[in-house]
Amino acid sequence: MLTMSATTPPARRPRADAQRNRDHILDVAEQHFGEHGVTGSLDAIAKRAGVGAGTLYRHFPTREALLAALLAARDDELVARREAIRTGSTDAAEALDGWLRALTDWASAFDGLPEPLRAAMSAEASPLALTCQGYITTTDEFLADAQREGSARAEVRGRDLFLATLATSWARGAAMADESSPASMADLTRTGWATTQPPCDAPRSVLG
Template sequence: MRADARRNRDLIVETAREVFREHGYNASLDLVAKRAGVGAGTLYRHFPSREDLVNAVMQGWVDRVEEATEKVLAFEGPPRELLERWLVTYAELISLHKGGPAKITAAMVQPDSPIAPKCRVLLEATERVCERLHAEGVLREGITAADVNRLVGGVATVADGADQPISEVEPLLLVLADGLVAAPA
């Protein structure tokens, strides 16, 4: 790819990230092109469909997921606190863009979704956290990573719909943690 074409592509992705954060993943692609200072033809030459653009935007998100997962798994405190940290981190990760919680949560159970491969990274991250918590006897028997993702996705979707930051629904995530923790023997 020529250097100028690469700059345009990178500019479109960064602008789309900002527009999606403000208006959600269904924001006008014309708005993305206008803010990026490129024509619609240039945008569509690089990204023939909305899904292609969303996928490019989400690559940065995947990198964030991997970094956040490593940070949470490096935590050496009480397992219950690790669970709480993951629930909040997870909710924050899926809430970076308006409409993100619902779109990402739905994509995890829709294998034909164009963003499903990116969302699997988050499912795998939750699986790693759950494996550790199950090994430490913290999670209830039978709780899966998919269960955790759907539950946190529901709380984050409600917050997103009400334009609330995750910090305002953190108490709900702590209640969720109560329900995920195994009863003492």
Template sequence: MRADARKNRDHLLAVASEAIAEQGVDGSMRDIARRAGVGLATLLRHFPTREALLDALLRTSFDELTVKAAELEASSSPEDALVSWLRDCVTWTTTYRGVTVLMAAAIEDPESALHASCVTLRAAGARLLARAQAAGAARTDIDGADLFALVAALAWLGDQPSLAPGADRLFGVVASAILTSAGRDGQPHDRMGES
């Protein structure tokens, strides 16, 4: 891609990121184009569908969370890595209202532009969970799909104005439920409620 085309595409993505953070994943494509100072046809030339725009916008974040999982796996205890990654995922998913619905649909639809990124992200969480389970720090009756569902549930809480104030406390409750008593030596448990 030429440098000027890359710059234009990056500008559109930056504007889309702000608009979608404000309006949610169903935000207006026309509004994104207007905010970017281009016509709708220009936006559609770069991103022919809403899903293509969201794929480009979200894939980078999914990839960052996947890399973060690998870094945590190499640098942290199994329970700390799992809880830190879980918190990062929940925090990120609350950035874009409605993204959890999109992720849940994409993971079930191999034709979705977001499918591969969602599958990779879920696999990264599953590896952290399996590592914690092997260390006896996490319960063994859940899997990566369950962990992915818990991220979606916790993110949904953050999207609800009346429930958002208690979302951090409930994150601690869920994280405590995932960890076994062997994974709770005081330290990880204390960090679960941190923002």
């Protein structure tokens, strides 16, 4: 077990101006990626934020690090939806369906976001990898409840359902998509994991 030496100085908190720069860069990146998608120029973000490119890269060495920080800022919203689903759903299948729809919304925050999320799943060093794994774990929990209930097929994996939400998010921005595409894709995903299908007039998830 490591112990701190009496001569080891305590970790210093970020300087106030450095924290302000970081927060400002995140605000500008949120706007820029919202307008141009996740492939938007990082140098353009630095210029728009009024800082040098070196300042941006000191805070966020890679595009993935910047995206991870932006998504972390959205964690509270997704966690709130998760808890609302757990308390508001009438059965495990409805809860799983609601969670997958919430994930689809989350992965649609910026145009092109599903691709770096997908890539991060096979790149452990990516700052996005831990983000993805955390939500795969939550998906596994919802799925396990539905499988115990008998409403989800036993061979389905949470990892595959997470990938399905990324595919649905991608389809939302596809040139051929229309306003009915997201619901249709979500229904197709449910067809893949559910053991039985709800009647056509069954109400959707309260959070869908």
